[in-house]
Amino acid sequence: MLNSVEDIIRGCRQKDPGAQRSLYEMFSSRMYGVCLRYCGSRDDAQDILHEGFLKIFEKIRQFEFRGSFEGWIRRIMVNTALERYRNQNKFVSIRDDSIEDYEKPEDFDISEDITAKELMEMIEDLSPQYRMVFNMYAIEGYSHKEIAELLGITEGTSKSNLSRARVILQEKIKEFYKQIDKIGIKYEKVGSNR
């Protein structure tokens, strides 16, 4: 499989259309998932996927077979999304609080029966700045210093936005479980009526 990916990369370096198509088919779904996480709409996600793959094909000579190729592609997609959001949303800081001001999420139990699609919908509902910081910190593994540099905000704002995003997501999860419970009760009631 590794040789196959290497062959595709080498083909892409030669601008081989077949190799480019293969690369797209291999990674487009995973990268589309990444794009959706960073975007508020599917149209935006598709634009970033489009722009990101063009960059990948353009810059693929820079990949030197060191480290993960998927990580390299993923970085391009994330950077493309960040660039787009910087230009579109201008990243106005909501707060620049100190760490002590964080609203810490309450502890609660989480079952594992939430689907990826439902989780994605919750992230999409976040405001752009919360969504970006949460994605970068919680899922991509960026440090607050790196997030601050990339988004042009302070580290304190990054931490504050992350905290707020967690609280909002926690509320959404609670709300989700409440809906599940209601649906379950309804089912029981319907069943008991029969």
Place this chain on the structure above:
Amino acid sequence: MRKLDQIDDLFRSGLEDYEPIPPVDVWDRIEKDLTAKSNSRRALPIFLKIAAGISLLIGLSWAGLKLFISDDRSDIIITQTPAINIVEPEIALQPQAKFEKPSSQDHEVPGSTDVSHKNNISVEPNTEDLITGMAPSGIVPAEKETGSIVSDFIPPVDYRYEILNLSPGAGNLPSADLQQPSKNDMIIQQNLLAMADEDEKKTDWIIGGKLGPQYTYRNFDLLQAESSRIPEYMEKESGLLAYTGGVNVEADRGGRLTVQSGLFYSKIAMTRPYVSNESDYFDIGETYNSNSTDQLNKSNTIGTIVFENDLPQNLVRTDEGYVEPGPYELETQLGYVEIPFVVKYKIIDRKLGVNINGGIWADILMGTKVYKMDGNQIYVEGINEDMRTLTVSSSLSFGFTYPISNKLSLNCEPFFRYYLSQVNTNIETAVYPYSLGILTGVNYYF
């Protein structure tokens, strides 16, 4: 696991394998853009053809002029030797004079039976007359001999006609005596050589050298970059002073138009600040986790700057991210070898001559360099990628010429250059450099 991170873990694990299928039209758009880009690259050979055509045109013009001049001179050289040895031509200039048949009483030669021979006037023409176009001095109008002339002489004779027809075997020349050229013959030779020189001077070949500073910057069109980036590019990048110079060759046929070519070298430069906390300049390949690639790239309007080392000098990666020691500038320099095809028109043809010049240049990229300018310290950091090898530019200039001797002149030429084709292959921007400068130099006239 801490409860605080439960949300993070839930989303990380829940979305790890989330792989929705993108709509088909995304690939269609990508494929369309890739094809368009590929086609634009295929257009490069067209520029090569244009450059080759220009070079061929210059070469043929030069060869044609040389052949034209050498043909005249060869004719003269061939004919001048016999021309100095005319001994007894018949009526060499073929004057259209008709002499009345003399009466047999006045001119009958005893023993002669050839009437036509009697009508010929045997003279030895003064060879100076060949140059002046006058009738041979030996020909005496019939009036003096016979008392009347039926018609006039032909108009003055074109010397070239005579030169070309003075070769042996031309029909109207007698056999030549090659042993003793007369004084007049020597004069003819000198005159012919003088005329040949005169012909040659009709084309002045000029070779010169020029050198001068130029302020260089770039214009650009957005391709896929967001239009909101224009202010960023405009505010953060700036033009720089560079230089240009080379050798020029000109063919001056004596009119107002002159054609110039040559070989030049130009530096085009621009700069941008190296500021690490701006994400838009942290382009592709930047790393945050050490297990990924360690390549860090920046970009400018032209495209990606690739550093020779994994990380730029003095930039240190720590657990907290990159540490920047201080602000400095990244200067990109593009080096071009250039072949011009310039037409010059004299608008003032006096001692201080003034020309207006317009031309097309074939520009061949020799390389790019990116320097880090840290105060007085200069480091070579890498190259600017995404460049085209061959581009075409145009020029407009005013040339001021002042002679300092018969063979030398001083020149001063303020100019404006603009690149007609984009110099980069970046997918986000199309960059068109321009420059404004002054060339000064010396011309030598052959």
